[in-house]
Amino acid sequence: MEQLRIAQVSDLHVLKDYRNSMFDRLPLLQTELPANYVQVALREIAEAKPDILVLTGDLVHEGSAADYRFLKMLIDRYCDGIPVLPVLGNHDLKQSFYRGYLNEDRTGRYYYKHEQNGYRFLVIDTAVERNGCGDISSEQIDWLEQELSHASENGTILLGHHPLQSRQAWFHTDYDARLGDILEKSDVIAYLCGHAHYAEDCTICGIRQITAESCAFGVETVSDTDVIYTHTRGYNTCWLENREIIVHQHQMFPVHPQICRFAF
Template sequence: MLMPFAHISDTHLDCPGSSDFIKRLHREVRDPLENLTCCLQELAARKVAFVLHTGDMVHEGDAGDYAILRRLFDKYLPGVPVIAAMGNHDHRAAFREGFLGIPSPGDEDFTQEVVLDGLRILVLDSAKSGLIGSVSDAQVDWLEERLASPAPRGTFLMMHHPTVCEHPAMALEVSPEFSSLVENSDIHAIFTGHTHSNYNGFFAGKPLYTADSLAFGMLYIQSEVIYTSRSSYNLCWLDEQGRVTTHNQLLYPEVQVLQRKSVAQMIQGLPR
């Protein structure tokens, strides 16, 4: 039997702490809250079993902003598990308090293990180094411990930064040990975000799926980044053999150019 689920990313809900640059992008496209609401209404009709959110949930928000996000999921997808990873515009303490409703131990890495009907979902925190991203040795050790025994339905790995993407400047650098660990595991698929660009590839022999942003799109053409009005998410299915099928669901397919930046400008000066 196929298990339907959704992979969404980079919702960037507007917050008082959002930069002027992001606020202007949202004015020129659409309110990201409306985009997410539309997405959740579609997912409710699809009766998805769970949702993977690969980070940048709210843009520099506080606990109250994450609480708004939590209420939105609860309204449209009551009882549906939402598993989230930290993005470079998320705040760990605010997320733990507002979205998870638990006391925050501070800014320590947010890693998580969730098991749903025999499927193990492991969440890494790649966002401690900001735009570029990294996975600490401690997280690799944590991952190795959990992958030592296979899960009944295998494992999903998720994090914000992709290990493979269209522009090397946006890719996560990982160690040979990390690559070997992933390759020799029961991981069925890797789910990431960050690039605002839908991409399917392979890393260490495993399928890697990077979801579009639900807020705005980004095109990478040589040394230039072009911000666009594209918005979408991935509707996915898991079969009994652990194979994943994904379909990119466009909310707003038009690719209207909003702004251009060099990759160097984005890395050095993109406001958080």
């Protein structure tokens, strides 16, 4: 049986220093800084030893190359040795990411392929900087069409930031309808994404779409015009067995929820 255990952390919103950022103006977040929760998640993930760690966007909150170097240092500190697939979100500044995380001088959308245990990961960049709505460029749809024209050994996992659809009314994602045909005819098992800061699980274009909770803070739509920020935080473990995917949502609390530990 082919297996793969994926840890999915989304919407990290890391900064080295939150002063003068959006978080500085939100009293409830001043003592509950996202970078602290990212470290809790990474520490728990390191202990669980997944096969791969995927970060589905908003890695850093409109920060500099130094903020990306800080994030990379945290990942290396806790999860050294685990393959990591970063995805860009709308709060990621692409040039800062390229400079700080990849140590490269380039611009433009960041999409790429990774293969592991016979599974193919296709990572797309659905984000336009500082635009809450998603956009999948025709260049990326062409690339997906070409990559998905042949099946991989065990199936494909698609990674991106914006859900293709969501019950959260404060954003939408634009893409050409031919993407739906491409996905329906493909070996894609699931699309793992984030952005909503609200866990959702649905089927679209014949594939499972799993939207992870943010590990920084929650967002909920409470009326046609209003959203609230919440203390809801979490990350996912996804067990892949052949073409089945089982998702466990880990919740994170201001106080660590572990009561005791024992051997059995």
